[in-house]
Amino acid sequence: xxxxxxxxxxxxxxxxxxxxxxxxxxxxxxxxxxxxxxxxxxxxxxxxxxxxxxxxxxxxxxxxxxxxxxxxxxxxxxxxxxxxxxxxxxxxxxxxxxxxxxxxxxxxxxxxxxxxxxxxxxxxxxxxxxxxxxxxxxxxxxxxxxxxxxxxxxxxxxxxxxxxxxxxxxxxxxxx
Numbered sequence: 555x556x557x558x559x560x561x562x563x564x565x566x567x568x569x570x571x572x573x574x575x576x577x578x579x580x581x582x583x584x585x586x587x588x589x590x591x592x593x594x595x596x597x598x599x600x601x602x603x604x605x606x607x608x609x610x611x612x613x614x615x616x617x618x619x620x621x622x623x624x625x626x627x628x629x630x631x632x633x634x635x636x637x638x639x640x641x642x643x644x645x646x647x648x649x650x651x652x653x654x655x656x657x658x659x660x661x662x663x664x665x666x667x668x669x670x671x672x673x674x675x676x677x678x679x680x681x682x683x684x685x686x687x688x689x690x691x692x693x694x695x696x697x698x699x700x701x702x703x704x705x706x707x708x709x710x711x712x713x714x715x716x717x718x719x720x721x722x723x724x725x726x727x728x729x730x
Contacts, residue, residue: 575728584700586717592693592708599683607677614670 696707700721713719 580723584698590695
């Protein structure tokens with residue numbers, strides 16, 4: 555018997571055997587007994603503004619900008635020196651410049667003498683990267699009581715315990 559006849563005979567035997575199968579579908583109602591939220595977690599870096607403050611010693615000038623008698627005396631001395639250094643028609647200009655320089659010298663000395671420090675809160679806003687954990691719902695695990703059994707399902711829709719849901723029950727029969 556050659557290979558071709560053997561295959562044909564095997565195929566014929568398979569077709570002639572009595573095999574039977576049947577599948578029935580039913581709609582049944584179940585009661586949700588419990589719901590578990592299924593979550594996924596991911597991390598992402600997010601820029602945030604962060605305020606940082608510190609106490610610092612800050613210089614404070616007191617009365618350095620005021621024009622007082624000592625400034626006037628400095629201007630007179632500076633003007634006299636400028637008047638002595640100047641010659642001819644430039645004497646008045648040299649005197650004026652000397653007066654300004656004398657007054658400025660006195661003002662600077664007053665500023666240095668009156669330099670006080672005060673403790674003050676100094677704040678800055680900085681951009682910082684923070685890692686945040688993001689929680690996402692990916693579905694729901696339902697335990698459903700149906701026909702006296704508890705069956706677990708995964709669903710994209712949320713239910714509450716006690717909710718009635720419709721299920722498709724599939725029963726298959728086959729004869730071997």
